[in-house]
Amino acid sequence: MTNFISVQLKKASEVDLAKPLCKFIQQSYPGAEAQAEHCRAAEELSRLRKSALGRPLDKHESALETLLRYYDQLCSIEPKFPFSENQVCVTFTWKDAFDKGSLFGGSAKLALASLGYEKTCVLFNCGALASQIAAEQNLDNDEGLKAAAKHYQFASGAFQHIKDTVLSALNREPTVDISPDTVGTLSLIMLAQAQEVFFLKATRDKMKDAIIAKLANQAADYYGDAYKQCQYKDTLPKEVFPVLAAKHCIMQANAEYHQSILAKQQKKFGEEIGRLQHAADLVKTVASRYDEYINVKDLVDKINRALAAAKKDNDFIYHDRVPDLKDLEPIGKASLVKSTPVVVPLSQKFTDLFEKMVPLQVQQSVSVYNQRKADLVNRSIAQMREATNLANGVLASLNLPAAIEDVSGDTVPQSILNKSKSVIEQGGIQTVDQLIKDLPELLQRNKEILDESLRLLDEEEATDNDLRTKFKERWQRTPSNELYKPLRAEGANYHNILNKAMQADGQVKERYQTHRDTIALLCKPEAELNAAIPSANPAKTLQGNEVVNVLRTLLASLDEVKKDREQLENDLKSVNFDMTSKFLTALAQDGAINEEAISVTELDRIYGSYTQKVQESLKKQEELLKNIQNAHQDFSKMKQSNNESNLREEVLKNLAVANDNFVELVANLKEGTKFYNELTEILLKFQNKCSDIIFARKTERDELLKDLQQSIAREPSAPSIPLPTYQTTPAAGSKPAASPAPTPAPRTMVGTKPQPPARPPPPVISAASSSSSALAPSGAAAAPAAVPAPTPGASAPAASTAPSQAQGPPYPTYPGYPGYCQMPMPMGYNPYMYGQYNLPYAPSPVYQTPGQPPYPPPQQPGYPFPQQPYYQQ
Numbered sequence: 001m002t003n004f005i006s007v008q009l010k011k012a013s014e015v016d017l018a019k020p021l022c023k024f025i026q027q028s029y030p031g032a033e034a035q036a037e038h039c040r041a042a043e044e045l046s047r048l049r050k051s052a053l054g055r056p057l058d059k060h061e062s063a064l065e066t067l068l069r070y071y072d073q074l075c076s077i078e079p080k081f082p083f084s085e086n087q088v089c090v091t092f093t094w095k096d097a098f099d100k101g102s103l104f105g106g107s108a109k110l111a112l113a114s115l116g117y118e119k120t121c122v123l124f125n126c127g128a129l130a131s132q133i134a135a136e137q138n139l140d141n142d143e144g145l146k147a148a149a150k151h152y153q154f155a156s157g158a159f160q161h162i163k164d165t166v167l168s169a170l171n172r173e174p175t176v177d178i179s180p181d182t183v184g185t186l187s188l189i190m191l192a193q194a195q196e197v198f199f200l201k202a203t204r205d206k207m208k209d210a211i212i213a214k215l216a217n218q219a220a221d222y223y224g225d226a227y228k229q230c231q232y233k234d235t236l237p238k239e240v241f242p243v244l245a246a247k248h249c250i251m252q253a254n255a256e257y258h259q260s261i262l263a264k265q266q267k268k269f270g271e272e273i274g275r276l277q278h279a280a281d282l283v284k285t286v287a288s289r290y291d292e293y294i295n296v297k298d299l300v301d302k303i304n305r306a307l308a309a310a311k312k313d314n315d316f317i318y319h320d321r322v323p324d325l326k327d328l329e330p331i332g333k334a335s336l337v338k339s340t341p342v343v344v345p346l347s348q349k350f351t352d353l354f355e356k357m358v359p360l361q362v363q364q365s366v367s368v369y370n371q372r373k374a375d376l377v378n379r380s381i382a383q384m385r386e387a388t389n390l391a392n393g394v395l396a397s398l399n400l401p402a403a404i405e406d407v408s409g410d411t412v413p414q415s416i417l418n419k420s421k422s423v424i425e426q427g428g429i430q431t432v433d434q435l436i437k438d439l440p441e442l443l444q445r446n447k448e449i450l451d452e453s454l455r456l457l458d459e460e461e462a463t464d465n466d467l468r469t470k471f472k473e474r475w476q477r478t479p480s481n482e483l484y485k486p487l488r489a490e491g492a493n494y495h496n497i498l499n500k501a502m503q504a505d506g507q508v509k510e511r512y513q514t515h516r517d518t519i520a521l522l523c524k525p526e527a528e529l530n531a532a533i534p535s536a537n538p539a540k541t542l543q544g545n546e547v548v549n550v551l552r553t554l555l556a557s558l559d560e561v562k563k564d565r566e567q568l569e570n571d572l573k574s575v576n577f578d579m580t581s582k583f584l585t586a587l588a589q590d591g592a593i594n595e596e597a598i599s600v601t602e603l604d605r606i607y608g609s610y611t612q613k614v615q616e617s618l619k620k621q622e623e624l625l626k627n628i629q630n631a632h633q634d635f636s637k638m639k640q641s642n643n644e645s646n647l648r649e650e651v652l653k654n655l656a657v658a659n660d661n662f663v664e665l666v667a668n669l670k671e672g673t674k675f676y677n678e679l680t681e682i683l684l685k686f687q688n689k690c691s692d693i694i695f696a697r698k699t700e701r702d703e704l705l706k707d708l709q710q711s712i713a714r715e716p717s718a719p720s721i722p723l724p725t726y727q728t729t730p731a732a733g734s735k736p737a738a739s740p741a742p743t744p745a746p747r748t749m750v751g752t753k754p755q756p757p758a759r760p761p762p763p764v765i766s767a768a769s770s771s772s773s774a775l776a777p778s779g780a781a782a783a784p785a786a787v788p789a790p791t792p793g794a795s796a797p798a799a800s801t802a803p804s805q806a807q808g809p810p811y812p813t814y815p816g817y818p819g820y821c822q823m824p825m826p827m828g829y830n831p832y833m834y835g836q837y838n839l840p841y842a843p844s845p846v847y848q849t850p851g852q853p854p855y856p857p858p859q860q861p862g863y864p865f866p867q868q869p870y871y872q873q
Contacts (some may be wrong), residue, residue: 003294004193005243006135007128007155007186010121010177012053013093013109017046024081024088028580029357041353045073052122059132067129068347071122074115075344076352079367083115087576092118097128097177098237109175116169120162123342124178127158131190134197145201149337152194157340159187182235185226187339189244192222194337196251209265213258214334220251221333232681239293246290250299253282255331257303260310269310270320271328276307278325326696358580365583365595372599376607377572380614384565387618391558394625398632402652404551412530416652419659420522420529426666428523432512435669439505442676446498449683453690454491457484460694467701474708477700487690494683501675508668511661518658533655534648547634554628561621568617572610577602 021042025035052070057063081088093111110117134151138144162183166174176182199215227244230236260275283300314320395401402415412420461480468475512519521532579602586593 003243003247004131004135004196005189005240006131008097009057009125009128010097011095012121013111014054015049015090015092017049017090018043020088020090021045021081028578034356038354038357041357044353045077048073053125057129059129059136061133064126064129064133065347065349067122067126068345069350071119071126072345072347072350073353074119074122077354078115078119080354080357081115082578084113089113090115092121094121094175096175097124099175099177112170112172114170116165120166120169120174120178123158123162124183126346127155127162127186127190130155130158131193134193139197139200140204142201145197145204149194149197149201152190152197153337154340156187156190156194156337157342159183159190160339161342163187176235179235181229181233185229185236188222188226188229189240191337191339192219192226192247195219195222195335196247198336199251199254209258209261210332211334213255213262214332215336216251216255216258217331218333218335220248220255223248223251242290242293246286246294246296249282249286250294250296253279253286253299253303256282257306259331260306264310268320269314269318270322273307273310273314273320273322274325274328276303276310277322278328279303280307324699358584361593362580362583362587365593365598366579368595369579369583369599369602372603373607376603376611377575380572380607380611381569383618384569384614387621388562388565391562391621391625394629395555395558398629399653399656400551400628400632401555402656403632403635404548404555412526412533413652416522416529416655417526419656420524420526423519423522423659423662426662429516429520432516432519432662432665432669435666435673436509436512439669439672439676442673442680443498443502443505446676446679446683449680449687450491450494450498453683453687454488456690456694457487457491460697464697464701467705471708475704477704480697483693483697487686487693490686494679494686497679501672501679504668505672508665508672512665515658515661515665518654519662522655522658522662533651547631551628551631551635554624554631558621558624558628561617561624565617568610568613572607575606575610577606 018039022035022039025038025042029035029038048066048070052066057067083090091111091113092115093109094117095109099109130151134148134155137148137151139148160183162178163180166178166180166183173179195215196219199212199219202212202215223244227241227248230241230244256275256279260272260279263269263271263275280300280303283296283303286294286296287300314322402413457480461484464480468479521529524532579599582598582602583593583595586598
């Protein structure tokens with residue numbers, strides 16, 4: 001299970017450091033003795049480099065110590081030797097550590113005359129070798145665990161330092177292995193592995209499960225972050241991705257396992273099972289997907305055994321509810337690792353070989369002087385470049401030099417040919433067509449992702465609303481329309497973004513259609529391009545015109561100014577003056593260095609003439625531009641009098657404009673393609689967010705439906721009816737009063753529904769009365785309005801007792817009749833069976849159910865509504 005990731009070493013080409021350093025020493029430092037001492041130090045440095053980089057290194061502390069000593073020495077000599085292309089020029093060549101065909105792409109090697117590049121590559125090897133040494137440690141003892149954790153943290157710090165400094169150290173694009181993205185990911189991987197080592201030590205030392213769980217959870221977090229950083233980038237070998245994913249799951253499973261032990265100790269047996277189930281799912285994923293990279297059989301067996309035992313105990317003893325994964329409290333995190341900062345010297349055995357070379361005060365003064373020089377040079381160069389851009393803009397607005405290049409009237413101006421060549425080299429109109437063709441597909445892909453995400457929300461919300469309408473107040477959960485407000489706002493924002501992007505695409509396409517023909521004309525060969533441009537033979541008379549000659553002279557002068565300016569810029573960059581001797585002399589004379597006074601004096605002496613030339617160039621350009629504008633006005637008046645020339649000039653202007661639009665269109669379309677690709681990743685994350693919340697809502701909905709169904713099933717099918725106090729049956733042997741023919745419930749006007757009083761329960765049926773009522777004629781006379789007094793000979797009424805058989809439902813009426821109330825049907829109700837309920841009409845005798853009493857019993861006196869009968873079921 002303990003598969004750790006180690007980094008390959010970069011390979012360096014052999015370099016002789018002694019020769020250039022000794023040459024610089026001999027030129028900069030007087031005195032044979034000092035020179036000899038410094039040269040011996042330079043030779044020792046060259047041997048140290050060969051020892052550190054010129055041979056394969058063992059995965060041992062001594063090899064790492066050699067690398068660290070060489071890195072410290074590089075840091076020591078950096079301020080003492082001016083490594084650059086025009087001073088101490090040493091070219092360092094390094095191969096890409098991951099350039100092995102199927103792993104990393106990019107440059108096989110990079111050669112730079114930069115000491116910063118050498119330092120970066122050496123530090124990379126320090127981190128890589130540290131990772132290899134850590135991976136070789138025996139993790140079954142404390143010494144191995146401590147060494148592994150130490151080296152992983154050092155490697156993380158080394159890679160992090162490279163990430164922070166590589167761009168400024170190289171001043172150019174580095175190779176892939178030392179790019180900020182790559183080393184940043186490597187730093188996080190090393191930190192994750194160091195955290196895992198601490199987890200292993202805590203497990204080995206049998207620390208508390210709460211601590212172990214936090215350590216494992218933090219390691220899982222580190223691995224997850226590292227995987228996310230390289231998931232969508234080709235900056236690491238493909239073999240690293242499954243290892244990171246597997247480690248993330250393994251560490252999370254370990255965290256859940258140890259947290260389950262803590263839950264068991266706290267007698268939270270349901271939580272114990274829930275966490276073990278999650279851990280089992282995680283290791284199952286690793287076993288099914290990443291088994292060829294990491295073996296988790298032991299961990300799987302351990303978790304499964306614990307899960308089986310926990311389930312058995314809970315099923316037979318505790319019966320604790322197993323919570324859902326989303327209901328479990330998050331496990332805490334405890335980070336015991338951090339990237340070791342790179343602080344020189346890294347080696348404990350470091351001794352500066354050039355300790356006696358130059359005092360620090362001199363080096364600091366030289367550094368400040370170099371900064372002053374850089375400010376002066378950059379300021380002068382910026383002024384010249386700004387003036388050149390201004391001149392180019394003025395000429396473009398005047399259509400120069402194309403206007404005077406075309407005075408012959410029958411050839412393509414050179415400036416137009418240059419623009420045509422540039423367009424053709426960039427792919428011409430085919431490039432724009434392909435980019436425009438790709439945009440709708442990218443847009444449609446993003447729209448489909450967004451629409452599908454919102455459709456999922458709509459479906460779940462509609463389902464929630466239907467269930468809420470059906471169950472009313474029983475549907476007790478947050479409404480979906482309230483819960484999805486943030487997601488819908490986010491989706492609306494994406495819709496607006498897509499709409500604006502569509503508008504921008506339309507504008508680009510419209511502009512392209514406007515200039516497409518002219519751009520296509522620029523892509524043609526010179527002969528076809530010349531044939532497509534109208535000829536203006538009468539303009540040949542302008543070839544010897546004085547105005548044209550003046551413009552040509554002025555433009556030639558302006559070109560000379562530009563060329564002189566370029567040369568002046570190169571001169572400013574190439575000026576080199578070693579201030580070390582000046583500062584050494586000042587230090588020797590005064591015991592201190594007045595850096596500002598010495599630097600200002602020397603900079604004025606060295607760069608004073610160049611600064612004066614810059615100002616003269618700016619002033620000369622201002623005068624030339626003024627004269628060019630005046631001459632162009634005269635030239636324009638002459639051109640306007642020639643219609644053919646005006647037509648030809650218009651075509652040439654359109655070609656120039658088409659070139660500008662082509663450049664802008666290609667830039668806009670590439671930017672749009674990049675925008676849609678980046679938006680796709682964002683929308684996929686949004687879709688995953690929607691899917692996750694919908695899945696959670698579906699799970700919650702199913703549980704709530706299950707609970708509601710169980711609660712409904714437990715409810716009684718019909719309400720219990722209390723016994724009446726005023727409904728009695730005659731005594732045994734007495735003759736019941738005759739009742740008239742049954743009458744249906746009286747109709748009332750629709751809309752006037754008086755509510756009757758509470759309906760009485762059925763009377764008590766004795767055996768005698770049951771027999772007599774069964775023999776009573778259906779047309780018996782109705783009872784009198786008042787209850788007669790009992791006769792002396794009559795027996796007392798029987799006491800009210802509950803009926804011996806099941807009671808029927810209350811008498812139903814129909815809409816429009818008083819007292820209508822829709823009651824739930826009893827279990828087993830058959831709507832096609834006559835006699836189950838009273839009907840508003842008397843059924844035919846042929847349908848009379850045997851054993852039932854006649855249709856209505858006698859009407860109770862004084863009761864304003866028809867008597868509700870009681871049927872024996």
